[in-house]
Amino acid sequence: MTTPLETLRKKRAESVNRILQKGYLANTRVYVGMATCEIAAGSKDVMEVFQNAISTGKVKDVYLSQKGCAGRCNLEPTVEVVEAGKNPIKYGKVTKERAWDIITKHIINGEVIEEWVIE
Amino acid sequence: MKEHVITICNGTACINKDVRGLQNILEEQLVKLDLQDKVKINVSGCLGMCDKGPVMIVYPGYTIYGGVTEKDITEILQEHIINKRPISRLAIQEDNLFNRFFRIFGDTKFFGRQMRIALRNCGIIDPENIDDYIALRGYEALAKILTDMTAQDVIDEVKKSGLRGRGGGGFPTGTKWQFTADQINDQKYVICNADEGDPGAFMDRSAIEGDPHTILEGMIIGGYAIGANKGIIYIRAEYPLAIKRLEKALADAEAHCLLGKNILGSNFDFDIEIRLGAGAFVCGEETALIRSIEGRRGMPKPRPPYPSVSGLFGFPTLINNVETWANVPVVILDGGSWFSTVGTEKSKGTKVFALAGMVNNTGLIEVPMGTTLREIIYDIGGGLPNGKQLKAIQTGGPSGGCLPAEYLDTPIDYESLAKAGSIMGSGGMIVMNEDVCMVDVARFFIEFTQSESCGKCTPCREGTKRMYEILTRIIEGKGMPGDIEKLERLGSMTQKASLCGLGQSAPNPVLSTIKNFREEYEEHINEKKCRAGVCKALLNYVITEKCIGCGACKRVCPVDAIDGNKKQMHHIDNDKCIRCGMCMNTCKFGAIIKS
Incomplete structure (x- = not known):
């Protein structure tokens, strides 16, 4: 009989597999904060900008996900850009316009916009 | 932008092993090897690997180096930073549940001092995707107890951790579990108290919105430990997104056989349902919360009997706060003895x-x-x-x-x-x-508690109301000698005689401000003065000699309290003035001051 631990290990392998199939290993991963507070600060609009950029093919090889509150209340909405082999970058007070700049400057051209980075 | 970040643990254990000395050496070496433009050094709070200190983490890549010595520093810089070859001899492969946090946030000052156990996944995973949680060892604690731990083992582990109730009371969690487990009854309940009502508090909401599954996992483990098959999450209706995510989490967990009948193929069954609170602050008190779930008016009842003996519908009930539940999976997976290394002697975690x-x-x-x-x-x-x-x-x-x-x-x-x-x-x-008036703060909180008092017991109902009236009087400049003593007497009576925690703690804001800021109360009463300039009735606006007589203030004054001829100094009639401050905001010459 399989033990609960074995059952769970199987489930974990399946979960990891599903995450990988969603494109987790992409060159760039983008996380947008989507807790009540972040949504109130406008993160839904920011999410939309990233979603559009991906669905229209403006950016390729990007994994987009939402996340809960990380705790930087005064800097919300926050967006995190994780690129393979680089330090993760976290942007604060991201608006629709800033999101667009992050796409064109950072994700496409690889220039970090230091002014908005949360150090 | 720096290419690498080295995070240095500055927990007590690492400091004892002279991590600060190592940091100096590291800084010297960076200059010597001309790497100072490429490497940024960050200092963090305890990374939870105290036995392996001094600990450093090198990003990107998140390589953790333990037991670092002076000699190793040169090697790390030479090999890892310059030659890009991490040193496997020094690297430690820890898969503690919490330290993953530093992988993403370790390099900001804000997160460095923190240690995230309850919030370990918040801001890291997608809360609406159960795969994200399972991939990061989610539900492993549950699987572990179902595989090789008895109910008593689980309780012993929680006891060993030293975890205490995070709702505020600080009652030892393991002891509470033991009491409930010791009751012999076919029906028992597990409750998660998510009725977060303090003004300005949002811990529970963020924890649920960021990582709902950890609460569920904690509750299922609690149910297993005390022998319950039914869990209830009592959450306020004002948290729609948290409720939505909980509902999604419940459905996903059930679909994955992590909730419901025969969890993970074992013979343990557990169900969780959500009950919405109607927003009364007193329903955060456990006996009032239980009554509210029962469909009755949310009012506390005297204890004992405690809910662990006679709780929901008279059955033994284990009730813990959101944050307490979120700690449970870590206690099981990383162990009670590890958990008890974090924190102080009497307060762990x-x-x-x-x-x-x-x-x-x-x-x-x-x-x-x-x-x-x-x-x-x-x-x-x-x-x-x-x-x-x-x-x-x-x-x-x-x-x-x-x-x-x-x-x-x-x-x-x-x-x-x-x-x-x-x-x-x-x-x-x-x-x-310094811009805050302490009397005003005390009144703000007592205004809240007096309106939230359920009214069942007299000390709380009357005590909070009378304190509110006295404070209002003081703020309006009508305070009388003896008011402070009256507040102290009322406060201590309300503390001692009230039925539940709401009344027993309601005078705290008043008593603590009197204890620590008594002179402010005295000034309000005796000199009719508010040093912070907050209490409007004690405030006078005065026009000084800087006034050029432009008349701007006179035009904006809503009650015509300002008088004066053009190009001559104006005056404010303090009997007419309503202290709205419009004149001060309008004056371009800074001629109007508060006194």
Whole structure:
């Protein structure tokens, strides 16, 4: 009989597999904060900008996900850009316009916009 | 932008192993090897690997080096940074549940001092995707207990951890579990108290919105330990997104056989349902909460019997706060003995705080017990904006107290805060600067508690109302000698004679402000003066000689209290003035001042 631990290990392998199939290993991963507070600060609009950029093919090889509150209340909405082999970058007070700049400057051209980075 | 970040653990254990000396050497070596433009050094709070100290983490790549010596520093720089070859001999492969946090946030000052156990996944995973949670060892604690732990083993592990109730009371969690487990009854209940009602607190909401599954996992483990098959999450209706995510989490967990009948193929069954609170503050009190679930009016009842003996519908009930439940999977997976290494002697683990008020970085933080208020406000919070001076720190919301700046070095734990005259509470922390009037603060909180008092017992119902009236009188400039003593007497009676925690703690804001800021009360009563310039009735606007007689103030005054001829100094009639401040805001010459 399989033990609960074995059952769970199987489930974990399946979960990891599903995450990988969603494109987790992409060159760039983008996380947008989507807790009540972040949504109130406008993160839904920011999410939309990233979603559009991906669905229209403006950016390729990007994994987009939402996340809960990380705790930087005064800097919300926050967006995190994780690129393979680089330090993760976290942007604060991201608006629709800033999101667009992050796409064109950072994700496409690889220039970090230091002014908005949360150090 | 630096290419690498090296995070150095500055926990007590690592400092004892002279990690600061190593940091100096590292800095010297960086200059020597001409790497200072490429590498940034960060200092963090305890990384939880105390036995392996001194610990450093090198990003990107998140390589953890333990037991680092002076000699190793050169090797790390030469091999890892210059030659890009991580050193496997020094690297430690820890898969603790919490330290993953530093992988993403380790390189900001804000997160460095923190240690995230309850919030370990918040801001990291997609809360609406169960795969994200399972991939990060989610539900492994549940699988572990179902595979090779008895109910008593689980309780013993929780006892060993030293975990205490995070709702504010600080009752030892393991003991509570034991009481409930010892009751012989076919029907028992597990409840998660998510009725977060303190003004300005949002710990529970963020925890649920960021990582709902950890609450479920904690509750299922609790159910297994005490022999219950039914769990209820009592959450306020004002948290729609948290409720939505909980509902999704429940459905996903059930679809994955992690909830419901025969969990993970074992013979243990457990169900969880959500009950919505209607928003009464008193329903955060456990007996009132239970009555509310039963469909009755939310009012507390005397204890004993405690809910662990006779709770929901008269059955033994285990009730814990959101944050307590979120800690449970870590206690099981990383072990009670590991958990008990974090924190102070009597308060183990971490505590989540909602840091708010006049501080640069407001936010949701989680720090090890024993961290001082100074570290929270100045290191994590980044100090006060606009160069203002710290006046007081309010902890514990309407049930807590105000501590003056002298208490900055108080370590955060249940006992130290109580000794200083405040409480841990559920985790609200409000920073106040010199522009805040302490009498006004006391009135704000007592106004809240008197309107939230359920009215069942006289001391709370009448005591809070009368205190509110006296404070209002003082603020309106009608305070009388003897009012302070009256407040003290009323306060201590309400504390001692009230039925539940709401009344017993309601006078805390008043009593603590009297204790620590008595002179402000005296000024309000005797000199009719408010030094912070907050209490409008005690405030006079005066036009000074800078006035050129432009008449701008006269035009905006809504009650025609300003008089004066053109190009001559104007005057304010203080009997007519309603202290709206419009004149001061309008004056371009700074001629109007508050006095």
